[in-house]
Amino acid sequence: MKTPWSYRQFLGSALGMLFMLILLIPSILSPVLSVPFPEAQDPVFPRKMLAVLALEHLWLSLAAAGLATIIGIGVGIAATRPAGRTFLPLVRDASALAQTVPPAAVLALAIPFVGFGFQPVLLALVLYSVLPVLDNTLAGLENLPSAVLEAAQGMGMTRFQVLLQIELPLALPVISAGIRTSVVINVGTATIGALAGAGGLGSPIVAGLIRDNPAWVFQGAAASALMALFLNGILGRLEKSWASHSKVEKT
Amino acid sequence: MIIAKQGEFDPVPLAALLPGAISLIAPFALLKENRVVDGIPMSGFQLAGAWNWILIGVFILVFLASFLKKTLWRSVLYGGSGLLCFWAMAWLLVRGSFLLPEGAAPRISPAWGFWGLPIAAYVLIDHSRIFRFRFGGLVLLTLLILPTALLFSGGRGEAISVMREWSARKDRFGAEFVVHLRLFLTAVGGATLLGIPLGVQAARGGRSGASVVSFVDAAQTIPSMALFGLLMAPLAALSQAFPLLRTLGVRGIGAAPALIALTLYALLPIVRNTVVGLEQVPDSALEAGLGMGMSPPQLFWRVQWPMALPYVLTGLKTASVQAVGNTAVAALIGAGGLGMMIFQGLGQSAPDLILLGVIPLVLLAVGVDRIWGFVILRTVSPGLSTVGGDS
Incomplete structure (x- = not known):
């Protein structure tokens, strides 16, 4: 069921779209930026178009989130099966510990071992963003009503069928919340990834800080903030529609 | 000691042996003449030299312990070998610093294989659960830090790269x-x-x-x-x-x-x-x-x-x-x-x-x-x- 868009949501998205358009088209961006930053020589970041940087950023964040989702759900399923259950406390403890490590630290630690560039940043993003997916997969699979699982077994379903047709669909809203968290974390950490040569929207921020050009910093900051807000909003809506589906299945 | 019946075999410690083994086989540390050069990679085995049997002994101990029946003994063995893994990490760095070439400020830097031993230590100690009593965390912390500090004291730890960076600033x-x-x-x-x-x-x-x-x-x-x-x-x-x-x-x-x-x-x-x-x-x-x-x-x-x-x-x-x-x-x-x-x-x-x-x-x-x-x-x-x- 689709919920009607409220006036405020509509206004918010329209404003966001407008900002995004201004940021993505250099010929509009240049005069707009010269209003708040009159002394900037070169208000628009010259090395790459912001649209290209945004695509790089999106690709890096989503690719990392995709890999993290596969690993996180896989480990989560493995640790909740009878054969892997002895690993469950360990997986829980390790994930809780790893989550207290700041993402910037994971990034900084990965670089000496893998080198500079796109791939080490991707690796660091995957390592860190596995955790929310894993946590939520565990929470989703562990908190299912036992009556439902017993009913499924009573119907003669195999373990695999129970997992695929009952457990995963019921846990989907919780798992997808974890995926959303991992995407949002990735968008943020990928900004810092520019320091390691990963490109993306962090590069105008870093270049602007080095060259003392606040207009560049502003572009990168505004675009990455908008991207995080947009992705969070879109995934949040998807989650809600999935949640309403699985509620229908529950009754 | 009672050997476990079939089905009681505990697979978790074997998961600790894998990263531990990586530390021994893969490049554990780099021996460098100074800060900039690439350095010579050394594996854990190479650094341990004649003391290899201790490391192998710890591994065999863990392997045997995983077949033990669920007793306090098993947990103690896991916890003890976890501590040994952590101490071995510090000890290998000290061993390596004696092998350093002559120079103004030679240093030993951890390579990627280094992280296997702390991971193994974490898995074993977490799984043993023998430190899950009141203030057990503090006891564990003391057991980890005190021997490590002793190993590094008296200038034995000063060639480790992080220590070199630290003493420079x-x-x-x-x-x-x-x-x-x-x-x-x-x-x-x-x-x-x-x-x-x-x-x-x-x-x-x-x-x-x-x-x-x-x-x-x-x-x-x-x-x-x-x-x-x-x-x-x-x-x-x-x-x-x-x-x-x-x-x-x-x-x-x-x-x-x-x-x-x-x-x-x-x-x-x-x-x-x-x-x-x-x-x-x-x-x-x-x-x-x-x-x-x-x-x-x-x-x-x-x-x-x-x-x-x-x-x-x-x-x-x-x-x-x-x-x-x-x-x-x-x-x-x-x-x-x-x-x-x-x-x-x-x-x-x-x-x-x-x-x-x-x-x-x-x-x-x-x-x-x-x-x-x-x-x-x-x-x-x-x-x-x-x-x-x-x-």
Whole structure:
């Protein structure tokens, strides 16, 4: 069921779209930026178009989130099966510990071992963003009503069928919340990834800080903030529609 | 000793042996003549030399222990070999530093295989659960640190790359660490003073509580680096317009914008959890209080606040742990702190300098997390301890 868009949501998205358009088209961006930053020589970041940087950023964040989702759900399923259950406390403890490590630290630690560039940043993003997916997969699979699982077994379903047709669909809203968290974390950490040569929207921020050009910093900051807000909003809506589906299945 | 029957075999320690074995076979450390050269890779086996049988002995011990019946003995064996793995990590570095070539300041840097032993130690110690008693964490910490410190004492540890970086900038390291602590404590302190009243106010407003939570959730998604960047321009403009502010240190770059951004960031989980904590108080509890003749302030201080406290404290924990990491990012806009060394290390492609910044950063984050965990355990009324907060 689709919920009607409220006036405020509509206004918010329209404003966001407008900002995004201004940021993505250099010929509009240049005069707009010269209003708040009159002394900037070169208000628009010259090395790459912001649209290209945004695509790089999106690709890096989503690719990392995709890999993290596969690993996180896989480990989560493995640790909740009878054969892997002895690993469950360990997986829980390790994930809780790893989550207290700041993402910037994971990034900084990965670089000496893998080198500079796109791939080490991707690796660091995957390592860190596995955790929310894993946590939520565990929470989703562990908190299912036992009556439902017993009913499924009573119907003669195999373990695999129970997992695929009952457990995963019921846990989907919780798992997808974890995926959303991992995407949002990735968008943020990928900004810092520019320091390691990963490109993306962090590069105008870093270049602007080095060259003392606040207009560049502003572009990168505004675009990455908008991207995080947009992705969070879109995934949040998807989650809600999935949640309403699985509620229908529950009754 | 009783050998376990089939089906009782414990696979977890074998998962610890895998990273442990990687440490022994893969490059464990690099022997370098100075900071810049590539260095000679050495595996754990090569470093251990004639002492190899100790490492192999530990591994065989763990392997045999996994077949033991579930007894205290097994746990003790796991815990003991976990400690041995950790000590072996330090000992191998010391062994390596004796093999260093002559030079002005030769150093031994950890290579990627290095991390296998601490991972193995973590898996074994976590799985053994023998330190899960009151203050067991402190006992474990002492057992980990004391022998390591002894191994490194008397100048035996000074050739380790991180120690070399540290001794080259002792004063600066101390200063940056203090700056880091001060920034993060001020930000969390300010956010607590602002956030709890804000959250209480929002929760009282009825419908506005939900919109505050959704606003905060959206704001939380903004990357910390973007928030720093977005605050730079308005603060620079403010300090240009008002010279008085400039004398107070309000500029686009420096500690002031970092502090503002860090405080705003730390506000979010605090406000959120205060609102959620107050709103989850069941109506029945409020009605019971009202029925007892409590006045509104009594109702708040004796019913609502104690019941919301686990949530509020969890919010403070989340805010503090995040602030430790975000303070490192704040170094980019000239705030100083441990991030300075990380970013300098990245800029100079000096992994040892990066480690000098990252290791205390990670320890600080984990320490702050554990301290809050302890505080939450101690202050929350036992009847509420099952509630737990959502971060």
